[in-house]
Amino acid sequence: MYKRVLGLVxxxxxAGLILVVSIFSxxxxxxxxxxxxxxxxxFGEKVNVEYQLxxxxxxxxxxxxxxxxxxxxxxxxxxxxxxxxxxEVLLLLANKRIIFAKNLMEEDNSELSVSTLxxxxxxxxxxxxQEKIGREKGSTKSLLLELALSTLKHRQLLEEILVxxxxxxxxxxxxxIDTNKRIxxxxxxxxxxxxxxxxxxxxxx
Numbered sequence: 001m002y003k004r005v006l007g008l009v010x011x012x013x014x015a016g017l018i019l020v021v022s023i024f025s026x027x028x029x030x031x032x033x034x035x036x037x038x039x040x041x042x043f044g045e046k047v048n049v050e051y052q053l054x055x056x057x058x059x060x061x062x063x064x065x066x067x068x069x070x071x072x073x074x075x076x077x078x079x080x081x082x083x084x085x086x087x088e089v090l091l092l093l094a095n096k097r098i099i100f101a102k103n104l105m106e107e108d109n110s111e112l113s114v115s116t117l118x119x120x121x122x123x124x125x126x127x128x129x130q131e132k133i134g135r136e137k138g139s140t141k142s143l144l145l146e147l148a149l150s151t152l153k154h155r156q157l158l159e160e161i162l163v164x165x166x167x168x169x170x171x172x173x174x175x176x177i178d179t180n181k182r183i184x185x186x187x188x189x190x191x192x193x194x195x196x197x198x199x200x201x202x203x204x205x
Contacts, residue, residue: 084134090127151184
């Protein structure tokens with residue numbers, strides 16, 4: 001009897017897993033870019049923001065196991081009810097994805113790199129929104145300062161990705177950099193409202 005039930009449940013479980021992965025994969029934004037790239041000249045010294053990014057893990061967006069990892073991330077966000085905790089989770093995921101985006105561009109996978117970096121900044125933006133909600137319940141000074149440094153580090157990596165990206169991918173990356181600038185300015189306004197000095201911005205804008 002047990003073996004019969006197991007024989008029925010196992011195929012259903014596998015089918016359900018395949019369905020979830022298929023739904024997730026079909027919902028992702030896809031970009032198609034050319035393979036050739038013309039490096040953009042960099043003037044002045046290369047910027048290096050002092051901010052420690054986390055270990056991103058071995059399962060990257062081009063892995064067959066990525067849909068499961070991404071699904072896990074979505075569940076993690078959903079179960080993080082406290083806004084400060086949710087902000088921290090979103091920040092962690094944003095930081096991991098910007099690392100993946102840079103790795104993918106270096107591996108000449110520009111389409112997936114751009115998709116990943118846009119998702120990274122969306123997570124970062126959501127992290128800032130959750131911090132604002134959490135601030136109403138208590139001090140979030142350390143989190144706010146970390147968000148500020150994180151946006152600058154993201155900007156550094158986005159600029160580096162832009163240099164080696166194919167020409168037709170660059171407009172999307174530039175638009176994402178503009179989003180990053182807006183997020184950073186929003187954080188600075190929050191810091192100033194609390195009488196806290198914002199971290200130095202090494203970029204000329």
